[in-house]
Amino acid sequence: MGSDHVDIDWEHAREANRANWDDRVPIHEGAYGVEAFADPDHRSDVVRDDLPALTPWLPGGSLAGLDVCHLQCHIGTDTVSLAREGARVTGVDFSRPALASAAALAERLGLEVTWVETDVLDARASVPGDFDVVYTSIGTICWLADLDRWAAQVAALLRPGGVFYIRDGHPALYALDEDAAELVTRYRYFPDGTAQEWDDPGTYVGEGTVAHPRTYEWPHPLSEIVNALLGAGLRIRRLDEGRTLPWRFSQRMEPTGDGSWAWPEDERDRLPTTYTIVATHD
Numbered sequence: 001m002g003s004d005h006v007d008i009d010w011e012h013a014r015e016a017n018r019a020n021w022d023d024r025v026p027i028h029e030g031a032y033g034v035e036a037f038a039d040p041d042h043r044s045d046v047v048r049d050d051l052p053a054l055t056p057w058l059p060g061g062s063l064a065g066l067d068v069c070h071l072q073c074h075i076g077t078d079t080v081s082l083a084r085e086g087a088r089v090t091g092v093d094f095s096r097p098a099l100a101s102a103a104a105l106a107e108r109l110g111l112e113v114t115w116v117e118t119d120v121l122d123a124r125a126s127v128p129g130d131f132d133v134v135y136t137s138i139g140t141i142c143w144l145a146d147l148d149r150w151a152a153q154v155a156a157l158l159r160p161g162g163v164f165y166i167r168d169g170h171p172a173l174y175a176l177d178e179d180a181a182e183l184v185t186r187y188r189y190f191p192d193g194t195a196q197e198w199d200d201p202g203t204y205v206g207e208g209t210v211a212h213p214r215t216y217e218w219p220h221p222l223s224e225i226v227n228a229l230l231g232a233g234l235r236i237r238r239l240d241e242g243r244t245l246p247w248r249f250s251q252r253m254e255p256t257g258d259g260s261w262a263w264p265e266d267e268r269d270r271l272p273t274t275y276t277i278v279a280t281h282d
């Protein structure tokens, strides 16, 4: 697969992305393992992996009783996992079918969650209340053109003393050629204001194709992410980099046995696959 770099306005790109995400919902409903939530102790792999890094920063040392805003919640598997930790959760996404699927899942599990349909870049104006924790993880800001605007939403959603948490694919990973037989770069690391235009009828998990295959993504270097959060007034407390991923970025990646993927053993120390940032709002 490859992508072209195009000049495109945000609203047009966002609508293309939204149509694509709407189409992915039925495929993901069958592939995200939602049936495992029948076990009340089950948590999504993403939340399971995030909790050890997030928990030490929480007032009281757990999510229990906290107000959590989950940005880009998709079909709600991470959102209900946060709710199962005892949080009062608001799930935010721009895809109506994703939120409908998420709401149905929460209802089946007997969990109360608030759902808000909005562009995350307009989240402050659309989401009622303020929060102890703003959480977003895996497959998030690559879909957003303007990180300063995103970081401003995060800061405005947090109460004083609140905690922001993100883990996502590392921008260095996104520069790599997913089809190559070795670690070589193919895409830009540094942005030039253009979007990457993709045409892919498939999705990262499950069988099936989408009716709207065109999407737009934006490269965001680590420095841009950090500076956007600092610029919004947040205090960065941790920045970590990981060696595994909860999705198979390249066919060369190998399962690690716990639902994650990694480069072959002898390549794992060469480049990060993820970054994690914990920030607080004074």
Ligand SMILES: C[S@@+](CC[C@H](N)C(=O)[O-])C[C@H]1O[C@@H](n2cnc3c(N)ncnc32)[C@H](O)[C@@H]1O
Residues within 6 Å of the ligand: 014, 017, 021, 022, 046, 072, 073, 074, 075, 076, 077, 078, 092, 093, 094, 095, 098, 118, 119, 120, 121, 137, 138, 139, 140, 143, 144
């Ligand atoms: C990879 S998923 C979310 C990650 C989550 N870890 C998961 O796998 O369930 C990305 C989500 O971002 C949402 N999204 C993309 N662009 C958005 C935007 N501008 N505003 C709100 N949601 C957006 C999509 O609808 C999708 O549900």
